Amino acid sequence: MNDLERESRKVEETIAKRIRSLRLEQNWTLEKLAEVTGLSKSYLSQIENHEKIPTISTLTKIAYALGENVQSFWNTEEDGKEKSKLTIVRAGERRSILHPGAASGYSYESVTYKKPDRLMDAYIVTLDSEVSKGPLMHEGQELVFMLEGRKEFIYDGQSHIVEAGDCLYFESDRPHQGRSLDGRPARFLAVFLNPRRLDEFGG
Template identity: 50%
Template sequence: MGLDFCSLKEYGSTSMNLPDQRAKSINAAIARRIKELRRKKGLTLQQLAEKTGFAKSYLSQIENLRREPPISTLTKIAYALGEDVLFLITGEKLDEEEERFVIVRPYERRSVIRPGGSPDYIYESITYKKRNRLMDGYILTAGFEFPPNPMLHEGEELVFMLEGKQEVVYDGKSYIVEEGDCFYFDSTKPHYSRSIGPKPAKFLVVFCSKAKGK
C-alpha cells in the first residue's frame, strides 16, 4: 500500500486474464482473513455489523465472495477486528510495538491492488507502519480508463496532485485537475477518476473514516 503488483495487460483470448485471476485470489484471501479474524475474536456477523456500522448481509456477502469492498471499507472492518488493513489485504503482520513517530522511505512503500478496482491503478501505502492510525495515506498512479465501478464509502478524502493531469468525476460532475492542485471531498458520494494527457497521473490521497476519527 514489497508485494507483487500486476499491471493491466492483454493475455491472448483466454476467458480470464492474469490480472483478473490475481484479483480473485486477493479477494478470496481477504474474505478468508476477515472470517478467521472474526471467529478468532469470538464475534458473530451481527456483532461485527454493530462494530462497523455495515449491514450484516453486506458483511456476509464480503466473506462469501459476493461483494468486493473498497479499501476504506476494509480499513473499517480491520479497525473493528483490531488489525491493520494491510494485514487483511496482504497477510503481512506489523510490529506489535506501537511507535509514535514512523518514517516510510520510498523503497519501503507497500504496493497493493485495490479490491474491486482496476489493476492499472497502483496504490502504494505510505502510512502502514503506524498502528491504530486515524488516517490512511497512499500514493496513487491512475490508469487512462475509468474504473469499472465508482467509489462510494464513508469518510472524507484529501487529494494532492503530484504529477500529470486527471479527470475527476464527483457526484456526476466532471473536474480537470493537474500537478499542484489539491481537492477535498465527502467520499459518501460516487467518485472516480482517470489520467488524461501524455503520462499517468500520480497523486497523494489521504482518507479518514469517521469511525476511526471520532
C-alpha cells in the same frame, strides 16, 4: 511472475484471509456483512475466497463496517509492534497493495502501514487506465494531492479536471470516481480518514 506480482499476490491472499477472520471473530454471517456494507453476499464470498480483488474503496467499506483500520487487512504481526509517536516509510519501503490492472487500473502503495494506531490511511496511487469503474462511495473524508499527470474527477455528478500540484478534499460518502487523461498515467497521494477510528481515539 516477477517479485512485485508475487508480493502483490501474497498481500491479496492475506487480505482475503483477514476479512474472513475478522468477520468470524464478530460472529457475523456474510449476510450481516453484506447488509452493513451494502455489498452483495456473493461478492463478499468471492473476496474471501480470493476470487475477486476488491478496490481500496471496497476494502474501506468492509474495514469501517468491522470497526477496523483498512490497513489492518494486510499488516503482518511484525508491523507496528511498538506504538511510536513517529514512523518513517522510506521510498523503498512502500508496500504494494494492489498491482496495476488488479482493480480498475489502479495500483496502490501504502505509506502509513507502520503505525498501528493511525487515524489516517495514505497511499501513493497510480491510475493507469483511462476508464474507471464506479462511482465509489464510503464513509469518511478523503484528500487527494496530484503528483503527476492529469485526471478527470467526477464528484456527485460534477466533473473537475485536476493536474500536478492540485489538491482535492471531499466527503467520501458522495459518489466519486476518476480517470487519467492524455493517454498517460496519473499519480497522486490519497489520504483516507476513518471516522470510526477518530471516535475510538477520542477525536
